[in-house]
Amino acid sequence: MTSPRRVSHSQFLGYLDKLRDGQPVNEPHFLRGAEQFDLDISELGAERVFVKGNLCRYLGCNPEVLQAWQRKLAEPHVSPRVNGASRGHSHGAQVSGAMLTVRNRHQRHPQVILVEGHRMQFPGLPARYAVIVENLENFLELDATLQLLPACGLPEAWQDADILFGSGNSVTNQLLTRVFQCYHEVGCLFDPDPGGVRMFDTLFQRADMPALRFLAPEDIEERLRGACNRITSQDRQGLAIYMQRTPPVARIAGLIRQHGRHLEQETYLIPATPASKDAS
Numbered sequence: 001m002t003s004p005r006r007v008s009h010s011q012f013l014g015y016l017d018k019l020r021d022g023q024p025v026n027e028p029h030f031l032r033g034a035e036q037f038d039l040d041i042s043e044l045g046a047e048r049v050f051v052k053g054n055l056c057r058y059l060g061c062n063p064e065v066l067q068a069w070q071r072k073l074a075e076p077h078v079s080p081r082v083n084g085a086s087r088g089h090s091h092g093a094q095v096s097g098a099m100l101t102v103r104n105r106h107q108r109h110p111q112v113i114l115v116e117g118h119r120m121q122f123p124g125l126p127a128r129y130a131v132i133v134e135n136l137e138n139f140l141e142l143d144a145t146l147q148l149l150p151a152c153g154l155p156e157a158w159q160d161a162d163i164l165f166g167s168g169n170s171v172t173n174q175l176l177t178r179v180f181q182c183y184h185e186v187g188c189l190f191d192p193d194p195g196g197v198r199m200f201d202t203l204f205q206r207a208d209m210p211a212l213r214f215l216a217p218e219d220i221e222e223r224l225r226g227a228c229n230r231i232t233s234q235d236r237q238g239l240a241i242y243m244q245r246t247p248p249v250a251r252i253a254g255l256i257r258q259h260g261r262h263l264e265q266e267t268y269l270i271p272a273t274p275a276s277k278d279a280s
Helices: 009-021 027-036 063-074 080-086 136-140 142-152 156-160 168-172 174-180 194-204 220-225 233-245 247-259 265-269
Strands: 047-052 055-059 097-103 111-116 119-121 129-133 162-165 185-189 211-214
Touching: 009 027, 009 063, 097 174, 111 174, 129 142, 129 156, 136 142, 136 162, 136 265, 142 156, 142 162, 142 185, 142 265, 168 174, 168 194, 185 194, 194 211, 194 233, 194 247, 211 247, 220 247, 233 247
Parallel strands: 129 162, 129 185, 185 211
Antiparallel strands: 047 055, 097 111, 097 162, 111 119
């Protein structure tokens, strides 16, 4: 069974205009809209008069209540997302703020970095370096993630880095640029797949970002050879573009294209198989 169609902001304001002018309204739609916008019909103090079909008149509506409802619906909310929700399509509107979760080896309990409009709230002083992870498991496995960094070519100083978590594409939110600007250099521990390369490219194309590194362990080619997930022809074309315009991902994008396979970031938590030693 499908859900009843939502009543739009403008449609319900039209109903209020009709009530003010004594014209009939489509009552099922009007009542649905009133419930949707959390309005109490009894406040109108009106007499309901049936016309025909679904049409009814509401006579003697309290004009002050009508005006208050019109102001409430006509006044835009400070957040486009809330405005969108009131119209039944919030997913098409930008959220008013953004957040990342942060932890490091000195502050192991996760804390929140919050960006609201022009304000940014940091739980403490940022470290010199940051590592962004897009998968929660890598963020939770703090020690394993830190142990991986030397295999990604990072020196000892990166062991003090802030580990930042934002789920999937949320880390590319433009509002978070101000957070990344607090760091001298940022490492991106993204999935070695077309999506991870695309996310890095999104950040790299911003002129006001600090130095960025796409992080992958030194044995990434061996890992890709054994991967199960295969790329599509469309993925292959996109990777070729990123190889040309985004130098830090040229190697990983080339390897993904060469082997036709990709990985998920969580596989980095699986220890690499040590090379067998010759018997003495």
